[in-house]
Amino acid sequence: MKPSKTNALVSRILTFSCVDGPGNRLVIFLQGCNFDCITCHNPHTINHCTDCGDCVAPCPADALSFSAEGKVVWDAKKCTHCDLCIDVCPHKSNPKIVSYSLDDMLALVRQHHFFLNGITVSGGEATLQLPFIIELFKAVKADPALSHLTCFIDSNGSLSRSGWERVAPYLDGAMIDLKSWQSETHRWLIGRDKHRVIDTIDLLAEMGKLHEVRLLHIPGKSDLDTEVDAVGAYLNTLPESVQIRLNAFQHHGVMGQALEWEKCSEAEMDRFHDLLFARIHRPILKPTIYT
Ligand code: SF4
Ligand code: SF4
Incomplete structure (x- = not known):
């Protein structure tokens, strides 16, 4: 079955997570991604x-x-x-993809809603199934019993302005990944230019919908540390309410050449944190687990 506004292709659902947005959240991981990151730790969610x-x-x-x-x-x-x-x-896929109707997904949300602060749609790249997300969020917002739930999207930032504008009336917040600074580095690591990601971050900040920007530090490969002056200056243009989170490159789930790359140790993460903190002077969340 193809994804539609009443049907989603789902690779996994977590009925409880405290790391995918604020509070306790039900997280829906949708299958399919339009980026092809060398460092992807869930490569089996990329293709159908x-x-x-x-x-x-x-x-x-x-x-x-x-x-x-x-x-x-x-x-x-x-x-x-x-x-x-x-x-x-x-094919960077998996055979355990489940097709969920909108009604089935809402039934699952209702089953767990007493224990939740909200729902987060993640991926893969969640926004590739935007029509379903809009209908889901709309239905959550229309149900008085679910009015305490916030609706978040975890995204690679590739969605167009018009896409964000369509979901914005039902969206409470978004988490966006920024994986490198120079366009050449971004194209090499991700397979795409970074301009759409920056446009997304700017647009969501302007709309008051940007919850978090996540920076992936890959020692010696990404350029967020060598470009820290530019990265810091950019982050300083974002509202104080936007959370900045650092992610450390690890090998879990990774395939191919990136398995040969150095993992980001806690000491290396601390070094990058201190470089960035000296430029933005606001709390920066760091990983708590290193494998
Ligand atoms: S059938 Fe199995 S091996 Fe073939 S694409 Fe699907 S998940 Fe991958
Ligand atoms: S190989 Fe078979 S048993 Fe193992 S995860 Fe896949 S479907 Fe399940």
Whole structure:
């Protein structure tokens, strides 16, 4: 089934998270991304499954099979979540993508709403399924029983101005990743120019919808530390209410050449933090776990 305004393709749902926006949140990870980051730690969320079938035979739990139409079918009851299918998939996808109707998603939100401060739609790149997000947020805002829930998007910042303007009436906040400063570095690491990301950050700040900017530090590879004067000057143009968070490059989930790259240690993160703090003089959140 294709994503639509009443149907989403979901790679995972967390019914409780305290790291994906303010408070306790239900987090919906949508399948599909339009960036191809060398350092992606969830590469199996980038593409949609092609039904090639390469993962069917290796599954040790017999949880994957072919339908009569030749589609790969996942049996959640048999699955042991060993993730071997993800390891063998040559297409940066996974066979455990579930199609959720808007009604089913709202039922899940209602089931957990007493324990939640809000919902966050993440990815992949969440905004590739924008029509569904708009309908979901609209329905949450229209239901008096869910009026305490805030609606957030975790995004790579690639959505156009018109897209953000369409979702803005139902959006409480967004978290945006800024992964490098120079356009050349951004193109190399991400596969795309950074201008759309900056336009998104500026637009959301202007709308009062920018909750957090996340900076990924990859020692010796990204340029956020060598360009710290420019990065700091830019962050100083954002409202004080915008949270700045540092993410440390780690190897978990990463594929290919980036596995050879140096991980960001706590000491290295502290060094980058201090460089940036000296320029922006506001609290900067740091990672608490290093693997
Ligand atoms: S995670 Fe994948 S390989 Fe492992 S049991 Fe489930 S479907 Fe099979
Ligand atoms: S998840 Fe990957 S390996 Fe499995 S059928 Fe889909 S594209 Fe092929």
